Amino acid sequence: MKKENCLTLNNIAAIIVLLLFALLLTGCHIHKYVDGVCDCGSFDEKWLKQNFNLEEEVNHIEINIDQDFTDDEICVVLRNSRTYPILNERHFLLNEKVILEHLFNEPKRDLRYTDDEWEKYLNNYHQMVIIHIEPQGKEHIIELIKQIEKLPFVLVAEPNYLTHLD
Numbered sequence: 001m002k003k004e005n006c007l008t009l010n011n012i013a014a015i016i017v018l019l020l021f022a023l024l025l026t027g028c029h030i031h032k033y034v035d036g037v038c039d040c041g042s043f044d045e046k047w048l049k050q051n052f053n054l055e056e057e058v059n060h061i062e063i064n065i066d067q068d069f070t071d072d073e074i075c076v077v078l079r080n081s082r083t084y085p086i087l088n089e090r091h092f093l094l095n096e097k098v099i100l101e102h103l104f105n106e107p108k109r110d111l112r113y114t115d116d117e118w119e120k121y122l123n124n125y126h127q128m129v130i131i132h133i134e135p136q137g138k139e140h141i142i143e144l145i146k147q148i149e150k151l152p153f154v155l156v157a158e159p160n161y162l163t164h165l166d
C-alpha cells in the first residue's frame with residue numbers, strides 16, 4: 001500500500017516536470033515588443049489596434065506564375081491607419097535581406113476638401129510599402145506574398161505587374 005502511494009507521487013512529480021517542460025517549449029515565452037513586434041514573430045495586439053483599422057476586409061489575390069511580373073519587388077498595401085507608422089524590416093518577418101520603400105505616408109490636408117470629404121478621404125487612405133528583394137525567381141515572389149498576406153497589418157500584397165519599357 002505504502003509503495004503504491006509512493007509510485008503515485010512519483011507519477012505526479014513526473015507529470016508536473018513534463019508539463020513545465022512543455023510550457024517552456026511552447027507558450028512560456030515573455031514577448032519583448034519593439035515597435036509592436038517581438039523577435040518570435042508575435043505582434044502586440046494593442047499596437048496593432050492603435051495603428052491599424054483591423055476591421056477592414058482583406059483581399060487575397062490569386063497570383064498566376066504565367067502573369068507578367070518582376071521577381072525583385074512586392075507591393076504591400078497596408079490597412080487603413082490614422083497614425084501612419086513607418087514599418088521596418090522586422091515587421092515583415094522575412095528571413096532575407098530586403099530594402100523597404102515607403103509610399104503614401106501621412107497625407108497633407110488639401111484645403112479644397114470639406115471636413116466630411118477629408119474624413120472620407122482618410123478612411124480610404126492606405127500607405128504602401130514596396131519590398132525590394134534579391135531576385136530569386138517568380139515562384140519565390142509568390143511564396144513570400146503568401147507569408148506577407150498573413151501579417152495582421154497587411155491589406156493586400158501583390159507582385160509588381162508593371163511592364164518594363166523595352
Ligand SMILES: [Zn+2]
Binds near residue numbers: 040041042
Ligand atoms: Zn515573443
